[in-house]
Amino acid sequence: MPQRILIVDDDPHIRQLLVFALEKAGFTTCEAENGEAALAKAADTAPDLVVLDINMPRMNGLEVCRRLRSESDVPILFLSSRDEEIDRVLGIELGADDYVVKPFSPREVTARIGAILRRTGSQGSKAQAPDEGLGRGRLSLDPDGWIASWDGQDLTLTVTEFGILRALAAAPSKVFTRDALIDRLRGPGFAITDRTIDSHVRNLRSKFAQVGGHDVVETRAGVGYRLGACQGGSA
Structure with a gap:
């Protein structure tokens, strides 16, 4: 079964860009436009990894990460702006596995996701x-x-x-x-x-x-x- 990636970002263009790149690489995807929707989607779909924007209105990515970590060890890859170094460090301390800085290459995000998933998949076990x-x-x-x-x-x-x-x-x-x-x-x-x-x-x-x-x-x-x-x- 293809691995499912939950993409969380309030920018629909970024979500569309990542959906295209990840599905081309063989993943299945689902999307959420804000933190509350992300938590609901994660509970419903049990994704294999979450791509999570830090800077979102209403509930930011750090709070989403904190809540996900209280219930799950699902891998989390943060998307962050160049001026958010403190937030990136906080995200890692909350339990995120990696981060990518905006603007980013969709190929880089796909490669990072693959690297994280290999460490928990059959190839990593062997x-x-x-x-x-x-x-x-x-x-x-x-x-x-x-x-x-x-x-x-x-x-x-x-x-x-x-x-x-x-x-x-x-x-x-x-x-x-x-x-x-x-x-x-x-x-x-x-x-x-x-x-x-x-x-x-x-x-x-x-x-x-x-x-x-x-x-x-x-x-x-x-x-x-x-x-x-x-x-x-x-x-």
Whole structure:
């Protein structure tokens, strides 16, 4: 079955542009012109990914993201203007997986969507089969099922958060620079910032801290990140 993409933007021209590009690439699409309609459409259609504009009237994309994240781990790709850097960072901290800056190329959006979906689809599962049984201390990962757990308690992580954790767990003694994590997640040359990686790591730490996992990700000052002891102590 073709994967369904929900496109949320108050500009009908942008929606039409993305519908044409995505359906040409083999996806099915549905549309929403505002945040309230997006939440209703997401509940009705269960999309595989949401393309979400940040700057919308009545209910902006950040609030839509917050509400979606309270109920679902559906991947979210933000559309944002060049002057909305703070909102982009907030969106990542709320659980969005990636963003594209306007004006954008429809081919770029399609490529970003494909990259996100591959990490949760059958191709991603096959690629990660050698990582089966990853874990350390009280942390365990199921790469095929995209499940992270602490002491047997499953946590809800976004696609990107899980990808970072899996990369660290696959090489627990290695210190990953931010650029190395970007390359591992997206492929070399992907247009994403160090600040975005930091936001995802903060999210990971916060989620694990809520269940006692204060030492899941360790920072090496001036270098990057590596997997912590995962015993429940301070990071």
